[in-house]
Amino acid sequence: MKCRFLGGAEEVGRVGLLVESGDTRVLFDYGYVPGRPPLFPGESPKVSAVLLTHAHIDHSGMIPWLARRYRPRVYAVGPTAEMSQLLYADSVKISDTEGLPLPYGTEDVKASERIYNVITYKQELQFDGFTVIPRFAGHIPGAAMFEIQWDKKILFSGDLNTVNTRLVGGATPVKTDVLFIEGTYAGREHPDRRELEKEFLDRIDEVLYQGGKVIVPAFAVGRTQEMMLLLYKTGYEVWVDGMGKAVNEILRYHPGYVRNMKQLKSAERSVNMVYSPYGRKLALKGDIIITTSGMLDGGPVIEYLRAIKNDPKSAILLTGYQVEGTNGRLLLEKGAVNMYGVTERISSQVYFYDFSAHAGNTQLVEFVRNCSPEKVVVYHSDNRQELAEQLSEFDVVLPSNNEGFTL
Ligand SMILES: [Zn+2]
Numbered sequence: 179m180k181c182r183f184l185g186g187a188e189e190v191g192r193v194g195l196l197v198e199s200g201d202t203r204v205l206f207d208y209g210y211v212p213g214r215p216p217l218f219p220g221e222s223p224k225v226s227a228v229l230l231t232h233a234h235i236d237h238s239g240m241i242p243w244l245a246r247r248y249r250p251r252v253y254a255v256g257p258t259a260e261m262s263q264l265l266y267a268d269s270v271k272i273s274d275t276e277g278l279p280l281p282y283g284t285e286d287v288k289a290s291e292r293i294y295n296v297i298t299y300k301q302e303l304q305f306d307g308f309t310v311i312p313r314f315a316g317h318i319p320g321a322a323m324f325e326i327q328w329d330k331k332i333l334f335s336g337d338l339n340t341v342n343t344r345l346v347g348g349a350t351p352v353k354t355d356v357l358f359i360e361g362t363y364a365g366r367e368h369p370d371r372r373e374l375e376k377e378f379l380d381r382i383d384e385v386l387y388q389g390g391k392v393i394v395p396a397f398a399v400g401r402t403q404e405m406m407l408l409l410y411k412t413g414y415e416v417w418v419d420g421m422g423k424a425v426n427e428i429l430r431y432h433p434g435y436v437r438n439m440k441q442l443k444s445a446e447r448s449v450n451m452v453y454s455p456y457g458r459k460l461a462l463k464g465d466i467i468i469t470t471s472g473m474l475d476g477g478p479v480i481e482y483l484r485a486i487k488n489d490p491k492s493a494i495l496l497t498g499y500q501v502e503g504t505n506g507r508l509l510l511e512k513g514a515v516n517m518y519g520v521t522e523r524i525s526s527q528v529y530f531y532d533f534s535a536h537a538g539n540t541q542l543v544e545f546v547r548n549c550s551p552e553k554v555v556v557y558h559s560d561n562r563q564e565l566a567e568q569l570s571e572f573d574v575v576l577p578s579n580n581e582g583f584t585l
């Protein structure tokens with residue numbers, strides 16, 4: 179079996195793994211990094227299928243580019259197809275309004291709708307020469323690892339979380355010969371989830387008690403719902419704005435893919451949704467606003483930041499990692515945000531909470547050991563060496579982008 183990363187081997191994001199066995203050629207994920215400027219993977223040759231681990235754009239974002247060129251079949255679990263379609267439409271919109279490069283447009287996005295095949299966990303997919311079975315990966319609803327049954331057993335992790343969050347449960351290891359493991363948090367640990375939640379809620383109490391507002395920037399897919407589940411019973415007036423609302427609607431049709439649909443529905447009923455500019459005004463009279471984008475690059479969050487930027491009693495509670503070059507990183511490092519082309523100082527308080535949906539270093543090492551592979555391929559990481567050293571009992575491979583290797 180011949181393998182080659184088109185991207186995402188030695189970095190977080192723009193994942194694409196090309197796999198060839200005999201005449202069969204497939205891709206595992208094909209995404210880009212939606213930065214400023216965006217980073218794209220290498221150009222894919224003709225493939226007959228794409229096995230998509232989950233909806234996030236750094237794994238799915240290049241599928242519209244494939245759609246009109248090669249018409250591959252895309253296999254994705256549960257809500258992944260609809261959620262990634264939603265993100266594609268947003269990608270096109272952002273590239274149009276901000277003049278960012280994107281190698282496809284609305285027509286390609288439409289064409290990509292027709293090539294998706296919605297599958298379930300454990301559903302066996304037959305290819306010429308091997309079988310693929312999606313396994314539960316935690317991370318976000320619909321996220322899958324792919325088990326490839328060939329002469330050997332190969333497991334491609336995708337993005338992975340082994341601890342339970344409020345939205346989805348954690349992944350369990352699968353025995354395999356070769357393991358492709360993501361290493362986003364190689365060398366870094368997460369705080370204990372319950373303690374983190376307590377700190378976060380205590381901070382909200384404090385800010386509201388002192389008369390401020392709380393802005394919670396959150397990614398549309400996964401984090402918005404996680405925040406709703408965490409905040410809906412606090413008794414505060416919570417508002418939700420941005421693309422996370424559309425994700426809620428999608429999840430309603432895929433109840434089996436969240437840990438507790440009843441709770442998510444209760445959360446949806448308890449919080450207020452913003453549907454209009456007037457709603458935005460009302461939201462600012464409430465207590466907590468959960469809104470996109472998670473890294474403050476566009477979306478309604480900018481409007482809310484503009485409203486509170488001169489108020490030192492209000493607070494911005496970041497809920498995810500802020501990639502270099504994003505507005506969120508600018509806020510953390512310089513206390514400023516770029517709003518419509520102008521860099522503005524923010525006098526409000528800023529805090530960061532690590533609500534990551536990825537396995538931390540300890541969980542990664544534990545997961546690898548429990549899969550008991552012979553060979554481990556570490557990818558989706560900018561700190562692979564550190565993880566490789568902790569996995570010295572295995573044959574560890576650290577391929578570069580565009581470098582072919584065989585299994
Ligand atoms: Zn990723």
Ligand SMILES: [Zn+2]
Nearest residue numbers: 232234317337
């Ligand atoms: Zn992801």
